[in-house]
Structure formats: C-alpha cells, structure tokens
Amino acid sequence: MESSATTSSKISLPQGTRIIGRWNGGRYVIQRLLGQGANGVVFLVKREKNGKLYALKLGFDTLDIQSEVNVLKALQRQGRRRGAAERDLNYLVEVDDFTYQGREIPFYVMRYVQGEPLRAFLARRGPRWLDVAGLQLLQQLGQLHRSGWVFGDLKPENVLVGAYGEVELIDYGGVTSEGHSVKQFTEWYDRGFWGAGSRTADPAYDWFSFAVVCIHMLAESALKKAATQLPQTRSRSDLLAIVDGHEALAPYRAWLKRALHGEFSDTAEACRLWKEIVTRRITPRRRTRPGTPGWIVGAFAVSLTLLACALYLTFRF
8 A cells, every 4th residue: 555645525436337456456346335435435335346345444644544543453353362252353365555636535344234224223123222232232342442532533434324223333533543633533432522521532432432422313403402502511411411311311311420420440341330230121011901902912021032133143242
C-alpha cells in the first residue's frame, strides 16, 4: 500500500463500478454504499473470483487506513489465541490500492454480515430485538477493548445487524488506542458533547456511546430535543432524565444509568449485566388479556421463539 492522500472529501462511485487492486489484482464490483465517514467510504462489494459479498473501505489517507488495518489484524490475532470457541474473527480479507482519476487510493476488504442498519432492523423486527443486537454489539466492543482499542465513533449507521441479531461494525475509522484522544466521533454519541467526560479513549467512552444509541433507538424525539440545547445547558442529566421518563427504556434503565456514568468494572461486566436483563425478559408471561385473538397470541409466541433462538446462539459465545 503506497503512501498517498486523497484531497477530495468524497468519493462517488456508482453501482457496478469495478475496483481492481493494483498489487494483488483482486476484483470487486460495487453493489451499494454502506456508509461514509470523515476518512473514507465503505461499499458493499461482490468479489468476482467467488461471488461472495464483502465490505470494502476506500480511504482518504494511507496512514488512517493503515491504522485501521492494524486494528483488524490485532483482532484476528486475538481470535486465534482464544481458539475455536469464539465466532469467526477473520476480519481482514486483503489490503491494496485502487487507481482512481490518476490517484492511488488505499483500500481494505473485510468480512460482511448480510444484514441491515440497526434502525431498520429494529423497525422491522420490533424494539425487543435490541436485547440480542445489544448483547452482540457489547461482545464486539469487548473484543476491541481486550486488545487495548476503543471503537470511538459508535453510532447506528456503523452497526449492521443480521437476521438473528448478529452484529457487524462496518467502519473502524474512529478506532483509537486506549489512552489517546478519540480520532473520530459523532456529536450525539460523544460524552464530551454532553459534558459527561473527556474524549480520551477508554472502554467507558464506548459504554456511553452505546447507551446513547439505545436512547436514540427507543426515545428518538426526546434525544433530538435534548441535543438541540445550548452547550452550556446540555448535560448528562438530560440523558438520565430521558432514561427515567420513557417506558420503552425501563427494562434497561439501571444498566443505561451505569453506562452513562461509566460505572462498570470492565466490558465483561457490562455484557454480563446486559445478559441478565435479556434472560429475565425472554420468559413469556402466562396470562393474556381476556378476548385476545388467538392469532395475536400465536404471533407473539413465534416472535418470542425466534428471539429466544437468537439469544441462545448469542449466549453460546
């Protein structure tokens, strides 16, 4: 991968564009845009060699891309050390350069979980599926934290969710070594924006962002209102008030408060406590209201069964 920087803040490539690696010769065809951040663009691509789908990130700066590649390599090494009990941790497929308008643009290719953005997933499946998607996301963050990294730019757009709640983070542009200033963030999910702490990378930074993502998914209008306040009046107390005042957040209330205050001992504890919440919630109530149509009861039972199966697959790891 050659040293280069792309001066344009945007790379616009239409569906069907073929990306050919300069050094390795890998050929990928763009299917659609997955996301765009401050330091690159992520596309869903199909590899011509085997027809498989991957996520491909074109970067604006070689040093930034190399930093992300180092993170992915570290996660792969960690996965090998932990052995087969972990899910597939072959994050990185290849790294290369792409010639675009006379410039060499660095890119890397990583695995892709076929799914949809977190918001769309919950809109289709229902808010109860935050149970399993949230646990999967915390497990992903835990893998990063164990390697000494913090994700940094955690937001719904950077989270893809598969059919059974399996989660993939699709943009590692904000990943920062613990103890350094967070490289990239989005205001709503940044604890500094809420006057709740520094922008120094630590696991608690990601816990805070995760909590705000949950609030966004289940109490969006209240979060929008709080975020539009003047900086001198906006604070963590606004988020805590939303958590206390919205019924949809009630099952997660105690957990979210601890996350907003950074009160877990580590991410393993955060995962364990989240798992306890969803385990309690998965037990269906025996009683139904008189006159409830049978098809509604049946549909609810099917939904709970699917959710239980997804949680079982998650708990295995």
